[in-house]
Amino acid sequence: MNTLRLHLSHLDHNYKVIRSLMNPNTEFIAVVKANAYGSNAVVIAKQLEKLGVNALAVAYAQEGKILRTAGIKIPILVFYPQIEGLSTLLEFGLEPCLYSANLLIAFRSLLEKRQQDSYSVHIKYNTGLNRVGFTQEQTPWLLEQLQESPFHLKSVYSHLAASEVDKDDPLSKKQIQAFLSLKKQYELGLNEKPKFHLLNSSGLFNYPEYQFDAVRCGIALHGYVNKKMWDQKLKPFASLTSKICQIHQVKKGDFVGYNHGWKAPKEATIACLPIGHADGIGRHFGHGKAQVSIGNKKAPTVGNICMDMLMVDISGIKCKEGDEVVFFDKSATANLFAKGAATISYEVLTSLGNRIERIIEP
Ligand SMILES: *Cc1c(COP(=O)(O)O)cnc(C)c1O
Numbered sequence: 001m002n003t004l005r006l007h008l009s010h011l012d013h014n015y016k017v018i019r020s021l022m023n024p025n026t027e028f029i030a031v032v033k034a035n036a037y038g039s040n041a042v043v044i045a046k047q048l049e050k051l052g053v054n055a056l057a058v059a060y061a062q063e064g065k066i067l068r069t070a071g072i073k074i075p076i077l078v079f080y081p082q083i084e085g086l087s088t089l090l091e092f093g094l095e096p097c098l099y100s101a102n103l104l105i106a107f108r109s110l111l112e113k114r115q116q117d118s119y120s121v122h123i124k125y126n127t128g129l130n131r132v133g134f135t136q137e138q139t140p141w142l143l144e145q146l147q148e149s150p151f152h153l154k155s156v157y158s159h160l161a162a163s164e165v166d167k168d169d170p171l172s173k174k175q176i177q178a179f180l181s182l183k184k185q186y187e188l189g190l191n192e193k194p195k196f197h198l199l200n201s202s203g204l205f206n207y208p209e210y211q212f213d214a215v216r217c218g219i220a221l222h223g224y225v226n227k228k229m230w231d232q233k234l235k236p237f238a239s240l241t242s243k244i245c246q247i248h249q250v251k252k253g254d255f256v257g258y259n260h261g262w263k264a265p266k267e268a269t270i271a272c273l274p275i276g277h278a279d280g281i282g283r284h285f286g287h288g289k290a291q292v293s294i295g296n297k298k299a300p301t302v303g304n305i306c307m308d309m310l311m312v313d314i315s316g317i318k319c320k321e322g323d324e325v326v327f328f329d330k331s332a333t334a335n336l337f338a339k340g341a342a343t344i345s346y347e348v349l350t351s352l353g354n355r356i357e358r359i360i361e362p
Pocket of ligand 1: 031033079159199200201202216217218219220
């Protein structure tokens, strides 16, 4: 019925394209958070491990636990560990990214209590995104903590707020300068030699000269980098299809869907698709904000998206019940699909629910 096809050969292709932008010594941290951007974290992680990435990254400890339980052996960073999940990190050998004093102190005391030494950690700085991260003013305190604590500092990193914005972006420049200056502070103030990294997918395409020791790529592996010119080098990894489950005719003036969301301006043919907002096709895709492809024809959504169903106007399109419809694939990309409803490929992909069958294609 609803199928998300995952094209492994496209993942391999995207990996190679990303690698071609990287210096030979730059490490590849492959980001597989949110079930690898809504696909299948275990399958993707295994493939990436095979392709030779240096490490994986997830958002929360629970996601890392799933990968370890499935047999993934390479390092796994946890970007946003929460204090209540810290013991899971130790149990499954996951590397926390420490971003606040409270978190650092909590993790330090847990390691001391368990008499663990040289545990791999990463330090996250806020240089302008103003989400999580230490500020530059906290560096003296951090350096002190790092000298005396049971941590092995593997890396220090930050995250750009607008990595896809055209290159002369003054705010990105400011973040890069801030990062360079704290890098210097670490090189002078610490005996350990951590790695430094700043760039996500579009960061690498936009600022390859600032890749430092590693890059953290997620969305580019899925074929998207937030800019048409860059997207063209990549291949969309996932295709979403559904099947028409019923077709009916409505007369001019008839209403379709909840709250009489759509009134037929003339006689129309309506197809119902067994996919809805519970599957990640949110209500913002209703009222013509999304189109599906049937053969080479486009059919817009009509009215409100329901929980398990949505309706499209197939007037003038030759098709029958049981026919396949495409939400997005190689040519009608998830990025294009997202744009219609003023959202982004990240949201479309990660919203896809677990009622949609994932099929791995070679
Ligand atoms: C999600 C995330 C990434 C990956 O970003 P993409 O744009 O998908 O490449 C990198 N770094 C951090 C800190 C993230 O949270």
